[in-house]
Each structure stands twice: as C-alpha cells, then as structure tokens.
Amino acid sequence: MVRATTERSKEGYHHGNLRVALLASAREMLETQGVGALKLRAITRQVEVSPMAVAPHFGNLRGLLTALATQGFEELAHAIKTGKARSLKDAGLAYIYFAIRNPGLFTLMFRGDAIDRSDPAFAGAASDSFALLDTWAGTSGKAAGFAPQIAEAVMWGKVHGLAILAIDGLLTPLVQATDPHIDLEQFLEQALDYMNTATSG
Amino acid sequence: MVRATTERSKEGYHHGNLRVALLASAREMLETQGVGALKLRAITRQVEVSPMAVAPHFGNLRGLLTALATQGFEELAHAIKTGKARSLKDAGLAYIYFAIRNPGLFTLMFRGDAIDRSDPAFAGAASDSFALLDTWAGTSGKAAGFAPQIAEAVMWGKVHGLAILAIDGLLTPLVQATDPHIDLEQFLEQALDYMNTATSG
C-alpha cells in the first residue's frame, strides 16, 4: 500500500499523491500477480480509493496502464544507456535483462490491446528505446547488399525474441537441459555470444 | 456464420456441428477484430446459440480458446513440415509467414493468461512445433564451446522475435524506410538471409 509522504491529510478527500500511488500499486500487482490481475477496482481497492478516482489523473484504466507502460520504456532506455552498455552485446543484454527482471511490465509494454499506443508520451518513450537499439545495430558490421534497416530489425528481433520466450517460460526446458548446467542469465549471455560469433544460428 | 452440413435440424436444440462452428466463428472474430474481441457472448451470438452452449464442448471460454490455440499449433507444425521447408532458412520462414498471415491466432497461441497451457492436447501440439524447430537448429553448424540448447534457443528466438515485432506493426517504419523499397515479406526473407551470412547482427 503506497501512501502520500505525510500520511494523507486528515483521511478525507485529496489523497495528495494519488497519481504515483496508483502507478506503484498497479506495478506491484503486475509483477506479483501478472497482467491479468490489472483490474481497475483491484488497483483502487489497494490504495483505498474509489474506482473513479483514476479519472482526474489518467482518464480511465487504459490511461493508467499506458502511463505505466510509458514508465517502463523510460526505464528500459535508461537501462540500455547506463550500466556497462558499451558494446552491441551489452546493449542487447541490457534489453533482455530488463525484460526478465520486470516480466509483467515488459509484457504490458507490448500489449497493444491494453494500452493506447497513440498516446504522445508513450509513443515518445517507446521510440526513444527503439532508437537506442538502432544506434547499436548501426555500429555493427554491415553486410553487403542489405539495407541498414535489416540489420536493425535483426538486432532487435533477436533480443526481443529471446526476452519474450524467457518471460513465457518457454526457455526453461532448454536451460535445464544444459550440461554442465547453467542458469537463465548465463544461458542468455551465451546465446548473445553465440549469435555474434557463429555464422549460422 | 458456420452451420451444420444440413442446415441444422428444425432450428431447435442440437446444432449438430457446434464444436467446429464455435471454433470457426471465434477464429474469424480473432483475425478480423483482434484478440480483445474474443468474448464468449460475442462468439455464441454469431453462431446463434446461448452462451452456455460452450460448456458441453469446451467447458468454458478458456477451454474454447485453448482448443483454438491448439489448432493453431497443429497448423504451424504442418506449415513447417510441408511447403519448401528443406533448409534452416525455410523452416524459419515458414514460422514467420505463418505468424504474419495468422496474426491474431499466433498472438493467442502465446497468451499464457488466456489459455490453459496444462491442457494435454495443447501442450502436445505446442511441443511438437517447438521440436520441429529444434531439429532444424540441430542441423546448423554448431560453434565450439556452446551447448546445443543455445543454438536451438537462438534459432527460435530470432524467428519468434521478428514474427512478434512484425505482428505488432513495430517493423513497419523500418520496412517503409528501405531504399529501394521492399515489402514486409521480402524484408523478413532478407533478414533471415542476413542472419545466416553476416557475422555480427
């Protein structure tokens, strides 16, 4: 339960910090119970506020989820920029690690039917993240006869695919079958190494 | 609107072919209006049947969607096997083309919160498809020092990522920026070529 810094003034109207409280509450439910648990009434119940209290801040549920996804893309861009993202592999790793450490949020960020992709703030944050990946892809060796957009799409597709498969648990059988055994993060790191060294993958 | 072969007997009870009619109706709505339109009452309304008519055949909505997703995996496996899937690239292309030609269905097949992954028929059909991809990945040149599961995950991740990005429309800006201009299917084919020839991508 997230509250305003000063206990909410007199327990009456005006929460004081409702916007961030709703986002924090929704995010907590998102990671602990999955995207399916993101019901308006469940979120507002946790903040002890009426369902329609979202209206002034987000309009409706879709607006709230869109704001949450926007926040996710901002964090993703930050993760790619900072850390040790000094190479193509590190940029890809940052993308994948963000996904598996925030699985619910990452899923929401790409759920076109749950959010409003035409929202300016969302669209901006999303394309900022994508542009960062494009930058890294552009620094890679370009093969002759291919449009630069191909290299960008491939770079993005590879990390995105691994991230989604990992989140959905579809990689677990493969990871468990490794001998000697390695964990998921090691598996993913080696997968990126493999892509950049092996010719046919 | 899908009906029994012989017009339904007397417009009374007993549709005669309800199971396949429901699946066909659901699939049509899925591709024309997206996964968000897959409401139980909307589906049964189109077949002119009461909402609870799904119970004898599928149990509930989740059961119906699971059966639909199962059908999808069966078709995917068929698409990979047949056609001109005689190489690693063709197997990957079959996967991607199936996805962009059945975007709604493909999305549903990976929506863990809308279907029942523990359903035996579904689990079987799904792992059949995955095993096919693994087979092709196994035939590719193995780089030294990597577990074979890494090669499988990378192969799968690449095609899956491109498929998802294409379905979500996130590749469209890149495709439109190509010069000379190529369409989406050409773009994806070249992307697969690029992955198998270029070293770092």
Added chain:
DNA sequence: CATTAGTCTTTACAATGTAAATATGACAGA
C-alpha cells in the same frame, strides 16, 4: 470571504463469464 477549479465519491448501468437448474431431442433396447 467568495469563486473557481481540481479531486474524489456516489450512484447507476450495461456488459461480462459461469454455476445451477431445466428443457429438449437423439438413440438404444424392449
């Protein structure tokens, strides 16, 4: 102090999925 604007609640409503009970008709055995 009065007004105004923003925040939150209340009430009401249409729509969803499904449990429980009921009705229907196909079909097998006499």
Added chain:
DNA sequence: TCTGTCATATTTACATTGTAAAGACTAATG
C-alpha cells in the same frame, strides 16, 4: 412404437467488471 437414458442446449440468476453522470468536498485564487 414406446420408454428410459444421456449428451446437448437453454434459462435464470448472480457476482464482477469499467465507466458515465452528478454530486460532495477541498485547495487555491482573487
């Protein structure tokens, strides 16, 4: 042909969802 049996489909009822509309309350502004 009658009779029982059983899967199939309907009906009714209910809890839950998101939100439009109208009202209550508070903070800020003049």
